[in-house]
Amino acid sequence: MTSTTRHVCDVAIVGAGPVGSLLAVVLRDLGLETVVVERDLAPYMLPRAAVMDDEIQQVFHAHGLGEQLRAITTPMRGADFAKPSGERILGIDLPEAGPLGFPPVVSHFQPELDAMVQRSAEARGATLLRGRTAMSLEQDDDVRLRLDDGSTVVSRWLVGCDGASSWTRRAMGLTLDDLGFDQQWLVLDMELSPDSTAVLPDVTRQVCDPVRPTTFVPGHARYRRWEFQVQPDDDVEQLASDAGIWNLLSPWITPRDARLVRSALYRFHAVVAPQWRAGNVFLAGDSCHQMPPFLGQGLNSGSRDAVNLAWKLALVHRGGAGDRLLDTYTTERLPHVRSTVEHAVDTGRLIDQLAGRQSHGIDHSAGYGGARPQPVLGPGVCVPGHPWVGHPMKFCPQLLPALAGKPLSFAIVSAGPVPTPASLSGLQVQHVLADADTMDRRHAIVVRPDRYVAAVADDDAGLEHAANLLVAAL
Ligand SMILES: Cc1cc2nc3c(=O)[nH]c(=O)nc-3n(C[C@H](O)[C@H](O)[C@H](O)COP(=O)(O)OP(=O)(O)OC[C@H]3O[C@@H](n4cnc5c(N)ncnc54)[C@H](O)[C@@H]3O)c2cc1C
Structure with a gap:
């Protein structure tokens, strides 16, 4: 039946996967x-993502979803690369709480997570049009999206969160750069039976097996994930058959221990779109980047996109910034995600290398607990010059309690009263007093609405200067 319904809104989102739904939550807030x-x-009822990092847990907590998240996640105890015997080659044991006050990594069952975030978006008043497919898109001052039932959504902005084969990306003629990784893996999600006596690792493990590199992930509750690298001489149909699957699992479990939730053959690849914006249309999540899952960062990265874009759209909507602020979405997120994708590729290659299959010249810094620097935001609403700038507040976690409960806005954190720089006066800046020890002799720290550090200043003049530079980007 054809509908003539016309929905009007500020932001239309194509795709209520985890990224689109989280974006809707943040935008509604x-x-x-x-x-x-x-x-x-x-x-979508089949799991893909299995782990979430502490930065994204903090986002859920900041939006009042912390307790719901805790109920559907399990803290990860560690992660390593090991020989087939189980002997650790390199790795890390994770503490109960990391610098942000949450477990550094938790495991989840993605269908539960996706359903929770969708419900939360609707509970906040986002309109979710289920069972409708985006068919055509036009934009001038507005974006007009036509759906398969004939209805339209008219919005100021549209964000394509429609996954790896993104319709929005293709409709806008945006492309993907291939960063050169292509491996086929068989992914198995299992649920252990309550009476299983199988002894399995309690850490995420990359088994550096020269015959067949294998990943094991201890999932939430009784869920467990295995991923097996497909070899050139494999009969793929046989490998993915019931008999093939139980043969692969035989060193770990038997059919008495677990039921198969699903099996899927995936091509793990590494692609990034060089441009995430076309007029008033944006891409976020898998629609603009995909990476092999060895770091568990695909969904985490998409969640970062959502948080980065949301506060900028809100600020432009309120008249607190001009349209060019929206260009910083790509300039900030693209280098960050590119570095994450490259790291994920190196982690995958390190598995092969440590298994003695092929040397890629990758050093151990690409492994879990390795010394790879954290990715940093590219140029945008940040004043470079201090190591904390362009990072979430992991590097100054002592400030988080002082910011807890503050609305999503810019904040100036200082040990004593500091004047609001004139250039920031239109921005509803929060002032947060922290004790002198917390500030560690720093005069003032400017924190963005997404809780990334924007600037660190040594005195009032430095703060004024930093504020001028920040406002120039708005
Ligand atoms: C084996 C595997 C393991 C992984 N492990 C991890 C991990 O541990 N941690 C991690 O962070 N990430 C992981 N990932 C990546 C993660 O699953 C993805 O990054 C994430 O699901 C992407 O979310 P998304 O919302 O961008 O896209 P999707 O989840 O693909 O959602 C897109 C949505 O858009 C809808 N849609 C598409 N086209 C249209 C249209 N034309 N009209 C309307 N709707 C449309 C679809 O129905 C879908 O609901 C893993 C991936 C795989 C394959």
């Missing part, structure tokens, strides 16, 4: 009218 169009009637 910032007061923007949001319509999400989703092709499927129910959340």
Whole structure:
């Protein structure tokens, strides 16, 4: 049946996967009218992502979803690369709480997570149009999206969160750069039976097996994930058959221990779109970057996109910044995600290398617990010059309690009263007093609405200067 319904909103989102739904949550919390169009009637029931890092846990907590998240996640105890015997080659044991106060990594069952975030978006008043497919798109001052039932969504902005084969990306003629990784893996999700006596690692493990590199992930509750690298001489049909699967699992478990939740053959690859914006249309999540899962950073990266874009759309919507602020979405996120994708590729190659299959010249810094520097935001709303700038507040976690409960806005953290720089006066800046020890002799720290550090100043003049530079980007 053809509909003539016309939905009008500030932001239309194509795709209610985890990234689109989280974007809707954050936008609603910032007061923007949001319509999400989703092709499927129910959340995608097969798991892909298995772990979430502490930065994204903090986002859930900041938006009042902390307790719901805790109920569906399990802290990860560690991660390593090991010989087939189980002997650790390199790795890390994870503490109960990391610098942000949350477990550094938690495991989850993605269908539960996706359903929770979708429900939360709707509970906040986002309109979720399920069972509708985006069909055509036009933009001038507005973006007009036509759906398969004939209805339209008219919005100021549209964000394509429609996954790896993104319709939005293709509709806008945006492309993907291939960063050169292509491996086929068989991914198995299992649920252990309550009476299973199988003895399995309690850490994520890359088994550097010269015959067949294998990944094991201890999932939430009784879920466990295995990933087996497909070899050139494999009969793929046989490998993925019931008999093939149980043969692969035989060193670990038997059919008495677990049921198969699903099996899927995936091509793990590494691609990044060089441009994430076309006019008032943006891409986020898998639609603009995909990476092999060895770091568990695909969904985490998409969540970072959502948080980065949301506060900028909200600020432009309120008249606190001009349209060019929205260009910083790509300039900040693209180098960050590119570095994450390259790291994930190196982690994958390190597995092969440590298995003695092929040397790629990758050093151990690409492994878990390795010394690879954290990715940093590219140029945008940050004043470089201090190591904390362009990073989440992991590097100054002592400031987080002082910011807890503050609304999403810019904040100036200082040990004593500091004047609001004139250039920031239109921005609803929060002042947060921290004790002198916490500030560690720093005069003032400017924190962005997404809780990334924007600037660190040594005195009032430095703060004024930093504020001028920040405002120039808005
Ligand atoms: C084996 C594997 C393991 C992984 N492990 C991890 C991990 O541990 N941690 C991690 O962070 N990431 C991991 N990932 C990556 C993670 O699963 C993805 O990054 C994440 O699911 C992407 O979310 P998304 O919302 O961008 O896209 P999707 O989840 O693909 O959602 C896109 C949505 O858009 C809808 N849609 C598409 N086209 C249209 C249209 N035309 N109209 C309307 N709706 C449309 C779809 O129905 C879908 O609901 C893993 C991936 C794989 C394959």
